[in-house]
Amino acid sequence: MPIISICRGTKSGGQAVAKCLAKQLRYPLVAREVVQEAASDLGVSEADLSRGMERTPRLWNRQSMERRLYIAAVRAALAEHVAGGDLIYHGRAGQVLLAGLPGVLKVRLIAPMGTRVKALMESDGMDSTSAEQYIRHVDGVRARWVRMMYGEDVEDPVLYNMVINLKTLSIPAACTIVTKAAEQPDFAVTDEVKARLIDFRLACRVKLGLARARDTRALNLQIEAHGGIVDVSGAAPALSSGKTGEQIVEVARSIQGVEEVRLRVEWFDPYP
Amino acid sequence: MPIITISRGTLSGGQRTAECLAGALGYPCVGREILQEAARKVGVPVEDLSGKLEARPSLFARLTQERKRYLLAVQTALAEHGATGRLVYHGLAGQFLLRDLPGVLTARLIAPLEMRVRTLTSSHHRMTRKAAEEFVHNVDEERRRWVKLMYGADVEDPSLYDLTVNLESISLETACVIIAEAAAQPQYEVTDDVKKRLEDFATACREQLLQAGGG
Numbered sequence: 001m002p003i004i005s006i007c008r009g010t011k012s013g014g015q016a017v018a019k020c021l022a023k024q025l026r027y028p029l030v031a032r033e034v035v036q037e038a039a040s041d042l043g044v045s046e047a048d049l050s051r052g053m054e055r056t057p058r059l060w061n062r063q064s065m066e067r068r069l070y071i072a073a074v075r076a077a078l079a080e081h082v083a084g085g086d087l088i089y090h091g092r093a094g095q096v097l098l099a100g101l102p103g104v105l106k107v108r109l110i111a112p113m114g115t116r117v118k119a120l121m122e123s124d125g126m127d128s129t130s131a132e133q134y135i136r137h138v139d140g141v142r143a144r145w146v147r148m149m150y151g152e153d154v155e156d157p158v159l160y161n162m163v164i165n166l167k168t169l170s171i172p173a174a175c176t177i178v179t180k181a182a183e184q185p186d187f188a189v190t191d192e193v194k195a196r197l198i199d200f201r202l203a204c205r206v207k208l209g210l211a212r213a214r215d216t217r218a219l220n221l222q223i224e225a226h227g228g229i230v231d232v233s234g235a236a237p238a239l240s241s242g243k244t245g246e247q248i249v250e251v252a253r254s255i256q257g258v259e260e261v262r263l264r265v266e267w268f269d270p271y272p
Numbered sequence: 273m274p275i276i277t278i279s280r281g282t283l284s285g286g287q288r289t290a291e292c293l294a295g296a297l298g299y300p301c302v303g304r305e306i307l308q309e310a311a312r313k314v315g316v317p318v319e320d321l322s323g324k325l326e327a328r329p330s331l332f333a334r335l336t337q338e339r340k341r342y343l344l345a346v347q348t349a350l351a352e353h354g355a356t357g358r359l360v361y362h363g364l365a366g367q368f369l370l371r372d373l374p375g376v377l378t379a380r381l382i383a384p385l386e387m388r389v390r391t392l393t394s395s396h397h398r399m400t401r402k403a404a405e406e407f408v409h410n411v412d413e414e415r416r417r418w419v420k421l422m423y424g425a426d427v428e429d430p431s432l433y434d435l436t437v438n439l440e441s442i443s444l445e446t447a448c449v450i451i452a453e454a455a456a457q458p459q460y461e462v463t464d465d466v467k468k469r470l471e472d473f474a475t476a477c478r479e480q481l482l483q484a485g486g487g
Contacts, residue, residue, distance in 0.1 A: 102441075110431055157382055157428070162450065163436035168377075173457035177435070180453040184446040 001025065002187035003087045003197075004178060005094030007154070008109040010138045011116040011123075013166045013174070017109055018090035020175035025182070030081050031091035037080075038073035042212075049073070054145055065217055071149070072204070072211040079204035083197050085189055095159045096150040101200055103193035105182050106159070109174065111166040199225040202257050206230050209255045215247040221265065223252075228259030237270035273297055274460035275359045275373075275470075276451060277366025279433065280381040282411040283388040285444050289381060290362035292448035297455070302353055303363045309352075310345035313481065321345070325364075326418065341484045343422075348481045351474035357462035367432050368423050373473060375466040377455050378432065381447060383439040 004021060008014025022029040032046075039049040053070045075097050081087050082098065089098075095106045113132065120131040146154040157163045162181060164174045181187070189197075202225040210216040210223075221234040230252055236244060245263055252261040276293055280286030287303060294301035307325075311318040325342045347369045353359050357375050367378040385408060391397065392404035399407065419427040430436045435454050437447045454460075462470075 108430075112431070155430070157380075157430045157436045157438060158384075158440075160436075161438050161440075161442055163430040163433075165431060165434050165436075167431070168434055168459050169454065169457060170459060173454070173459060176457065177450060177454050181442075181446070181450050184442075184449060186442050186446050 002103045002105045005106045006090040011119040012111040014109040016171045017174045022088045027086045027088050029088045034077040037077040069211040072208040076204040076208040079201040083201040103189045108160040108163045213251045231262045233264040235266045238267035273455050274375040274377045275354045276377045278362040283391045284383040286362050290360045294360040299358045301360045306363045309349035313345045344481045348477040351477040355471045355474040375462040380433040380436045
């Protein structure tokens with residue numbers, strides 16, 4: 001059975017569906033934990049990490065480096081869970097953090113505004129106007145974040161394998177439908193898929209390592225792993241020291257599981 | 273099990289999924305043939321009806337009254353098929369024509385452009401890649417504008433459907449299994465009450481069409 005990633009707006013019933021799935025499939029449920037784990041790994045508070053990730057980017061290198069580090073840490077924390085398989089993830093941006101990975105069923109849950117407002121009024125004792133305002137605010141923040149980070153529209157059904165509307169369908173019904181989908185051969189976790197998930201974890205570890213190391217943290221490089229072989233690509237400035245390449249290899253090689261590093265970086269002149 | 277409507281872009285595998293569902297559930301499967309029935313109801317050739325119904329938005333104003341009557345004829349034909357609660361429909365605007373009725377599951381299929389283009393460039397159609405891309409784009413665009421004008425909605429909006437299935441990594445067979453599972457949920461059970469609502473809806477459509485001078 002695949003990893004199931006549930007994306008939803010606040011009070012859309014997604015959390016209840018995730019819980020139902022975890023219970024039915026006896027899978028662990030992971031959401032905020034990945035942010036907590038990333039924060040503890042980096043030695044920052046969860047609040048600082050969340051804020052840093054959500055900060056609107058400016059042309060200020062230190063901020064964008066910090067954001068890259070935080071995101072790399074969250075993705076790496078998620079990749080550790082994912083490599084073990086059998087997981088329900090209903091945290092932040094699963095559909096983009098896990099984009100392109102096989103063995104992941106990406107589901108979005110939507111619900112009419114009226115239903116969401118009612119749910120928030122019941123859970124938090126808000127009046128309907130402030131409940132709707134709150135929901136629109138949170139939706140807006142999340143949509144902007146996904147657009148800023150990944151250039152994607154969080155509502156675009158193309159990002160998901162399926163979108164379930166809880167207008168008519170109940171939460172247990174959605175849970176049954178997702179389970180049925182997860183059982184289909186399209187999402188089978190074969191040995192090949194398992195190997196890809198493990199490669200993904202290694203690539204995320206290397207990316208995080210590079211984002212942490214003093215000599216490489218300013219670089220924005222793409223990492224791919226195949227077995228223990230790691231390909232590093234992207235564009236980087238050719239500095240006068242001429243050592244950046246060596247530094248990348250050194251950092252990458254220090255990561256557990258890396259056997260070989262293939263450097264495919266395009267060097268450019270930072271002062272043309 | 274309810275009526276199932278399947279909305280999709282051109283060449284997105286809608287018809288095959290609809291046929292698969294109809295086969296699995298033992299339901300009749302209806303698509304564009306609904307237009308023929310509608311044409312008979314208003315006594316015009318089917319080409320006239322579909323031409324005016326799907327006319328470019330620039331011609332809309334001139335055709336308003338006629339188009340409304342034609343659309344009503346389509347809705348009536350569909351409602352008559354759906355009165356038993358056993359139907360898979362993959363034709364025009366099912367999600368709007370049967371809107372807010374109980375016992376109706378509205379599904380949408382989406383497919384990556386690449387997959388749709390490949391169908392047209394295959395040996396059967398032999399289109400060039402560029403022509404195929406243009407064709408898919410134009411049909412999508414016209415359908416989008418049509419839906420916007422007729423119903424003020426965005427045909428791609430997932431909130432119009434109970435279920436949207438992306439065929440990028442899901443096979444048609446799996447899409448069929450997933451939609452059938454959704455249809456089996458108690459929310460879509462066609463109880464006697466629901467059946468009555470569907471029958472009443474068909475009757476109401478017929479009466480409206482009679483008043484509008486067709487049927």
